[in-house]
Amino acid sequence: MSLVIKNGHVIDPASGTSERLDVLLDGASVAEIGAGLEGDETIDASGLVVCPGLVDLHVHFREPGQESKETIATGSRAAAHGGFTSVVTMANTDPPIDNAGTLELVIRRAKDTSCIKIWPSACATKQRAGKEMTEMAELKSVGAVAVTDDGDDIVSSWVMRRVLEYADMCGLTYIAHCEDKSLCDDGIMNEGYVSTRLGLPGIPKAMEEIMVERNIRLAGVAGARIHIAHISTADSVDIVRRAKARGVKVTCETAPHYWTLTDEALEGFDTNAKMNPPLREAVDVAAIKEGLADGTIDCIATDHAPHAFTEKDVEIPLAPFGIVGLETSLALTISELVEPGVITLERAVELMSWAPAQVLDLPVGYLKKGGPADVTLFDPKAEWTVCPELFHSRSHNTPFARRVVRGQVKATICCGQIIYQSE
Numbered sequence: 001m002s003l004v005i006k007n008g009h010v011i012d013p014a015s016g017t018s019e020r021l022d023v024l025l026d027g028a029s030v031a032e033i034g035a036g037l038e039g040d041e042t043i044d045a046s047g048l049v050v051c052p053g054l055v056d057l058h059v060h061f062r063e064p065g066q067e068s069k070e071t072i073a074t075g076s077r078a079a080a081h082g083g084f085t086s087v088v089t090m091a092n093t094d095p096p097i098d099n100a101g102t103l104e105l106v107i108r109r110a111k112d113t114s115c116i117k118i119w120p121s122a123c124a125t126k127q128r129a130g131k132e133m134t135e136m137a138e139l140k141s142v143g144a145v146a147v148t149d150d151g152d153d154i155v156s157s158w159v160m161r162r163v164l165e166y167a168d169m170c171g172l173t174y175i176a177h178c179e180d181k182s183l184c185d186d187g188i189m190n191e192g193y194v195s196t197r198l199g200l201p202g203i204p205k206a207m208e209e210i211m212v213e214r215n216i217r218l219a220g221v222a223g224a225r226i227h228i229a230h231i232s233t234a235d236s237v238d239i240v241r242r243a244k245a246r247g248v249k250v251t252c253e254t255a256p257h258y259w260t261l262t263d264e265a266l267e268g269f270d271t272n273a274k275m276n277p278p279l280r281e282a283v284d285v286a287a288i289k290e291g292l293a294d295g296t297i298d299c300i301a302t303d304h305a306p307h308a309f310t311e312k313d314v315e316i317p318l319a320p321f322g323i324v325g326l327e328t329s330l331a332l333t334i335s336e337l338v339e340p341g342v343i344t345l346e347r348a349v350e351l352m353s354w355a356p357a358q359v360l361d362l363p364v365g366y367l368k369k370g371g372p373a374d375v376t377l378f379d380p381k382a383e384w385t386v387c388p389e390l391f392h393s394r395s396h397n398t399p400f401a402r403r404v405v406r407g408q409v410k411a412t413i414c415c416g417q418i419i420y421q422s423e
């Protein structure tokens with residue numbers, strides 16, 4: 001059964017295509033891209049952007065262990081609703097994915113229950129304890145696409161260096177969650193004027209920046225690739241920029257909340273504005289935007305971190321860190337970066353598809369004859385209001401409720417199958 005997507009504005013960052021074309025899908029592959037194509041079924045994409053299925057390098061699907069927050073099945077439906085056809089799942093589940101058996105379980109669950117492509121990461125150290133390395137070669141052979149102790153940094157520089165060397169030898173990139181917890185372990189929000197006024201313990205920017213610098217230095221020593229997760233401060237952007245100029249093999253990501261919100265979002269003690277790294281200040285938001293525009297920041301990730309309502313419906317010190325992000329990421333990119341002219345629509349698509357795929361060498365994120373039939377159709381002008389109750393995710397913890405945004409996913413196709421369609 002073939003499917004033709006007609007008259008859309010095809011944007012493929014890999015080839016530099018940005019023009020009105022038809023895309024013909026046959027089974028799980030793209031059969032042709034051109035004009036006047038016909039197929040068994042037709043989708044009219046007039047007025048819509050047709051781009052590679054979006055790719056997110058950083059999601060928490062909570063399976064195994066915390067299925068009340070999210071499962072691979074519900075997470076994949078949230079992803080499809082947000083235009084994503086590929087995600088990299090983090091390994092800080094319960095138990096953590098630090099051995100081949102647990103990884104195989106996740107891969108099997110993904111095969112049985114996910115409507116999108118799940119690319120699992122695995123832990124770099126056993127129990128994510130930062131002491132003993134995992135069997136990375138075996139984890140890679142089973143299907144891990146990266147190693148990470150996300151949720152925590154590796155405290156010992158000696159262990160971190162060995163992890164980077166061994167991961168690189170195994171052909172795996174280490175995804176670094178950069179945080180020096182010895183500086184403060186009870187912080188709730190960014191340390192600054194607002195935290196002082198609200199009387200809440202602060203998380204200094206240096207907590208992140210010290211480890212961004214250290215981890216990049218160690219990657220340089222090891223000659224290894226490193227990907228810095230969720231950068232949030234102006235100086236972190238600057239550290240990455242300078243490392244890239246020196247030739248260190250570093251890439252990095254940021255998340256939509258770091259260019260849309262500041263620590264002032266905590267004014268009402270909203271637990272949905274509590275995340276780690278925390279929301280920063282206007283100067284950081286500006287630097288994140290600059291980094292996205294000039295290429296210092298390689299890609300957009302969501303750090304989709306579902307939590308049950310009851311967990312977030314508590315006093316702010318007791319609430320867990322994190323927000324869901326898959327169903328608002330594209331709209332926040334269009335509304336806050338493309339519409340104001342920070343980046344082009346083409347760059348936005350690149351940051352959410354081809355660029356993240358390149359970071360981990362995933363064989364997705366592009367539209368080409370013979371390539372994967374993973375396609376997202378969205379209306380870049382459509383205005384809508386974020387309604388968490390309509391999310392497909394099992395959790396609704398978002399600080400963007402009731403926000404009016406532009407850019408709406410109309411259909412998501414994975415392996416040639418329509419996995420989400422509006423109306």
Ligand SMILES: [Zn+2]
Nearest residue numbers: 150151177229
């Ligand atoms: Zn993290």
